[in-house]
């Protein structure tokens with residue numbers, strides 16, 4: 001029997017006895033391509049579409065705007081020169097991130113591969129990419145069991161035809177959790193938080209795509225971009241699954 005047919009039958013059989021439940025609403029997920037988001041919840045994911053901020057990808061919701069930068073980016077003064085997020089950090093999108101971060105949600109890989117099609121044109125426009133995950137401090141990575149940005153970066157490499165996984169950044173300081181800090185404090189907190197890995201091989205002429213799970217103020221991605229720029233990186237883009 002063909003392997004694909006076999007896998008299809010296997011999943012059908014498993015679903016019959018062990019129905020899978022939606023990560024967002026807990027309803028059983030109907031048999032189909034998606035494994036852990038039901039039809040209702042995946043239709044509710046707010047994918048980011050154009051027009052959007054050219055630097056971070058935040059959508060303008062069709063409003064007439066005089067600037068091509070969103071207010072966040074005007075405050076941030078970004079080092080990176082373009083970016084995109086897949087969806088807004090709300091509803092089912094926020095649950096997707098939460099599962100990834102706190103429930104070791106690597107089982108969401110096949111669903112993410114389907115979701116990435118929503119920003120395929122932007123990703124393909126970037127050409128050859130070195131995909132760089134935002135590193136976690138080793139102590140935090142041990143606590144969590146894995147680095148979700150590293151996992152997202154590998155998913156992107158699997159999705160794109162011309163991308164290379166390049167974990168060339170190190171976290172040199174264990175910055176305290178940023179959730180309670182304001183934008184200025186976050187920027188200050190991130191200074192010198194990253195360094196280039198001593199064994200890293202950088203192709204400064206290629207585009208670097210720095211990958212994280214969520215863009216909140218952009219200060220973490222900006223600190224990574226600053227480190228890569230200091231090492232000679234010229235084309236610096238950012239990608240996150242969610243935009244906060």
Ligand SMILES: [Zn+2]
Pocket residue numbers: 022023024025026027037038039040041042
């Ligand atoms: Zn659902």
Ligand SMILES: [Zn+2]
Pocket residue numbers: 053054055056057058069070071072073074
């Ligand atoms: Zn922006």
